[in-house]
Amino acid sequence: MAPRGTPQAVIDRLNETISKIVGSAEVKQGWGKQGASPMVMNPAAFTKYLNDDIAKWAGVIKSANIKLD
Numbered sequence: 001m002a003p004r005g006t007p008q009a010v011i012d013r014l015n016e017t018i019s020k021i022v023g024s025a026e027v028k029q030g031w032g033k034q035g036a037s038p039m040v041m042n043p044a045a046f047t048k049y050l051n052d053d054i055a056k057w058a059g060v061i062k063s064a065n066i067k068l069d
Helices: 008-022 025-033 043-063
Strands: none
Touching: 008 043
């Protein structure tokens, strides 16, 4: 995630660098020991993933009638 208005070139560079780090054997192994699986995706795929996840959990909250105290 980046602040609104971040230039696309900066987003692309961050994505490239973070993808290399997260895709490294060292990170995969370390996260695997913690039960986590690194996910690498481009900015458009991440936006879709995030929006789908928000919609999923909004549906769960609504169907369970969960309210803030």
